[in-house]
Amino acid sequence: MNAESRTPKVACVGSYILDVLGRPIDALPHGQTTVMIDEIRITAAGTAGGTSVDLARLGADVIAIGAVGDDEVGDFLVALLERNGVATGYLRRKEGVPTSATILPIHPSGDRPAWHVRGANSIFEQADVPWEAVATCDFVHLGGVSALPRFDGQPSLEVLRYAKRRGITTTADCLGVKRDDTLEILRPCLPYVDIFMPNMNEALRITGRAAVADAARMFLDLGARCVIVKMGADGCFIADESERERIPAFDVTPVDSTGCGDAFCAGVILGTWLGWDISRCAELGSAAAALTLGGLGSDAGIRNLADTVEFMKKGRCRRTDGQEIVLKGPA
Ligand SMILES: Nc1ncnc2c1ncn2[C@@H]1O[C@H](COP(=O)(O)OP(=O)(O)OP(=O)(O)O)[C@@H](O)[C@H]1O
Numbered sequence: 001m002n003a004e005s006r007t008p009k010v011a012c013v014g015s016y017i018l019d020v021l022g023r024p025i026d027a028l029p030h031g032q033t034t035v036m037i038d039e040i041r042i043t044a045a046g047t048a049g050g051t052s053v054d055l056a057r058l059g060a061d062v063i064a065i066g067a068v069g070d071d072e073v074g075d076f077l078v079a080l081l082e083r084n085g086v087a088t089g090y091l092r093r094k095e096g097v098p099t100s101a102t103i104l105p106i107h108p109s110g111d112r113p114a115w116h117v118r119g120a121n122s123i124f125e126q127a128d129v130p131w132e133a134v135a136t137c138d139f140v141h142l143g144g145v146s147a148l149p150r151f152d153g154q155p156s157l158e159v160l161r162y163a164k165r166r167g168i169t170t171t172a173d174c175l176g177v178k179r180d181d182t183l184e185i186l187r188p189c190l191p192y193v194d195i196f197m198p199n200m201n202e203a204l205r206i207t208g209r210a211a212v213a214d215a216a217r218m219f220l221d222l223g224a225r226c227v228i229v230k231m232g233a234d235g236c237f238i239a240d241e242s243e244r245e246r247i248p249a250f251d252v253t254p255v256d257s258t259g260c261g262d263a264f265c266a267g268v269i270l271g272t273w274l275g276w277d278i279s280r281c282a283e284l285g286s287a288a289a290a291l292t293l294g295g296l297g298s299d300a301g302i303r304n305l306a307d308t309v310e311f312m313k314k315g316r317c318r319r320t321d322g323q324e325i326v327l328k329g330p331a
């Protein structure tokens with residue numbers, strides 16, 4: 001898998017969203033009042049879109065696979081992806097449908113309430129997948145499990161199975177838990193997922209378990225090769241057949257947590273490509289996430305792989321249980 005002379009090629013399949021963010025916002029102005037704020041940004045986001053931008057920044061060759069509308073929001077989203085080096089030729093433009101978009105007023109604490117238009121992501125379907133292009137990839141990342149009504153279940157299984165049969169490494173992430181039968185739609189897919197990376201709320205809600213370790217165990221029992229549960233400021237929990245481990249988060253002051261999970265996945269994918277062991281991959285994911293936390297929007301902070309690895313080596317970790325945790329760092 002590790003070919004140092006080559007860049008990894010990754011298909012990011014799933015949710016593509018245009019985010020409009022402003023900060024700091026702690027209340028809605030009344031009537032026609034205008035309130036001055038520090039910053040407004042527009043970014044390419046979504047569980048596939050955010051990860052695609054982060055991966056491109058980290059040096060991967062990325063193709064976007066998903067759906068956008070034929071509106072100006074879609075034009076803008078495509079332009080932003082292109083500007084970041086993501087290939088957009090396989091994104092389907094859906095006629096007469098709005099592009100999925102979110103407005104995020106970011107609170108001074110970093111909290112991020114949101115208004116969302118579901119749009120084209122809700123009609124992304126199996127017929128939109130460019131199979132020959134997928135076959136040329138080293139990784140397939142499925143971003144948006146449970147938030148893709150026409151792609152969850154059988155179509156997701158088809159793409160994951162297609163990838164695994166070709167020796168492609170597969171990763172998957174959720175976008176909230178939008179349906180009660182998420183465990184059922186995941187069940188057939190998990191044997192074809194190499195690294196499953198839900199966040200803690202998603203893992204517990206999907207499995208109905210009370211503890212992260214039990215949720216991770218259930219995903220492993222259902223066939224996932226490795227599970228990494230993202231736990232916000234508490235870091236992440238890794239479980240595979242040989243080990244279970246908690247990796248702490250970096251000690252950073254959050255500006256905006258939008259896209260942390262997407263950045264985490266990008267770091268894990270890049271680390272896997274580099275042939276690092278899974279805990280180092282998670283450290284790279286945590287470093288990418290911590291960099292993203294320092295600015296507004298899901299694309300904030302990450303510049304390139306060298307800077308991210310540098311941050312990973314030098315960053316201070318949160319202390320948990322009063323113990324200092326020393327990261328192993330890259331091999
Ligand atoms: N407050 C924080 N301080 C330090 N690191 C953080 C913080 N919040 C998130 N992270 C880092 O980001 C990673 C992923 O974040 P999180 O667990 O929130 O994922 P997520 O819920 O999938 O994110 P998203 O909201 O982007 O979907 C964490 O494992 C951690 O490394």
Ligand SMILES: [Mg+2]
Pocket residue numbers: 173174175176199261262
């Ligand atoms: Mg997430």
